[in-house]
Every structure is written in C-alpha cells, then in structure tokens.
Amino acid sequence: KVMDQLFGVHQLEKHLANHFGIARCVISAGDSDRQEKVVKNFGESLNESLDLLLPEGKNIIAVMGGTTMAQVAECLTNLESDKRHNLFVPARGGIGEALTVQANSVSAMMAMRSNGEHRALYVPEQLSSDTYRSLMKEPSILEVLNLISQANCVIHSIGRALHMAARRKMSEKEILMLKQANAVAESFGYFFDEAGKVVYKVPRIGLQLKDLQTVPLILAIAGGKSKAKAINAYMQNAPKQTWLLTDEAAANEILKGE
Numbered sequence: 001k002v003m004d005q006l007f008g009v010h011q012l013e014k015h016l017a018n019h020f021g022i023a024r025c026v027i028s029a030g031d032s033d034r035q036e037k038v039v040k041n042f043g044e045s046l047n048e049s050l051d052l053l054l055p056e057g058k059n060i061i062a063v064m065g066g067t068t069m070a071q072v073a074e075c076l077t078n079l080e081s082d083k084r085h086n087l088f089v090p091a092r093g094g095i096g097e098a099l100t101v102q103a104n105s106v107s108a109m110m111a112m113r114s115n116g117e118h119r120a121l122y123v124p125e126q127l128s129s130d131t132y133r134s135l136m137k138e139p140s141i142l143e144v145l146n147l148i149s150q151a152n153c154v155i156h157s158i159g160r161a162l163h164m165a166a167r168r169k170m171s172e173k174e175i176l177m178l179k180q181a182n183a184v185a186e187s188f189g190y191f192f193d194e195a196g197k198v199v200y201k202v203p204r205i206g207l208q209l210k211d212l213q214t215v216p217l218i219l220a221i222a223g224g225k226s227k228a229k230a231i232n233a234y235m236q237n238a239p240k241q242t243w244l245l246t247d248e249a250a251a252n253e254i255l256k257g258e
C-alpha cells in the first residue's frame, strides 16, 4: 500500500514537471489549505532539496517573503559544511507585508536555522524619487543589491493576484486594473494572467523577473487547492530550471484541467 502511494506520487511529480516543462516537482501528500502539516512537509522537502542542490563554495540565496516562506524557513536544518557556506539575502525591497513574513525576516530565519549568514535590505515602502535616488548611493544598500545580483539560488512562493493585492493594500485603481487584466497570480511583485503573461509590476529594487533566467537554482513553493490557478499561471512561463514544491491537492487540480 505504501509503495503504491509512493509510486502514485512519483508519477504525479513526473506528470506535473512535464506539464510545465520544468526541472522537477516535489509533491507532498494532502492539501496545505486544510492541513498545517503539509506546509511542514514543504519545509522538509525544501531542506532536502537545498542540501542536494547547493554546490560547494559560497552560495548566495535570495528569498521572498509570505506566510509559506516564513513557515518553511523554520524547517531548515544545518546546510553548512567545511566546504559549503551560505549567505541569505531578501530578493527584493519591502513589498508591503507584515514584519514576520517580510523577506528580511525569512532570510534571517533561514540563516539562523541552517547556520548560514544573512544580510538585510532596509528600504522603506513609500519613497519619493529623490530619497530613492540618494538611497541608491548608500554603500550599505548597494552592497546588498550587489549580493542579490550575484545570487545563485532563489527561493520564492506564488500567491493569488487579488488576495495579494488586498494584503498589500494596493489602491482601488490598481485592483480594478488587475481585475480588468484578468490577473490570477502574483510572484516577486509581478502579476500574471492565466497564460502566465505579466500584466502588472510593483516597482521595487532588487531582483527583477528577467534576472531569474540566469539563476542556476530556483525553488518555488506553493500548494493548496485554492492556489492551483495561480500556480498554473505563474509556472507557464517560469524559468525551466525551477523546482516546484507543491502538494497533491494543487497538482490534481492543475492536471484536471489538462
């Protein structure tokens, strides 16, 4: 019975990876919408994947925020060795989230759990363009931006467009625009329609979507039946080297529409 189930999940993983044309899918049993423990499993899968994939030498790992990211961060264990050293940085400047789920907090937690290092990027939410320009000359900010641009690993989540717009308190006007553009997914501060086309971008410093293409290692973590549409949309055009860590509920819902 256990072997049957494993076989089934492996088939599903292959099927989903083929569906998106990406490197790999790792599927946890269950539905993370309804079972807390599924998110813990994402964390364990992430830990194992990082341990397997991160090369020796100095790694720079850029991470996004969100509740999924905050929870999986807690699950990391030692990823350091004599030969491997990891530095965690937030992938982009603040994008209007509560403190505990901000990329800075996620990066600090990941570093703490995995015995690595981290750097924070302190950029306020609302900036006049003058302040922005002078901040861009700040050595401490430039240093972190430089690290982000050298990241060889990116870890992120995927959210539902309108849910994220509301959570970030975007304006009525922006929300209306997102609706008119049929935005269904959000990741990295970009909004995507069902075909995976970018329909809107929240301007922020740090990692830009086009920079992802040349990052050797990308892990996307998102699950739950409620996120199936968003995951499907974003993954259409995701870089092919992406590993998707998701759950059965999302996978089945996505493949149902095939």
Ligand code: F6P
Pocket: 064, 065, 066, 067, 068, 069, 095, 097, 156, 157, 158, 159, 160, 164, 186, 187, 188, 189
């Ligand atoms: O705001 C950061 C972010 O990673 C978004 O890009 C993404 O849509 C969202 O968080 C996912 O949040 P959650 O894990 O809470 O669904």
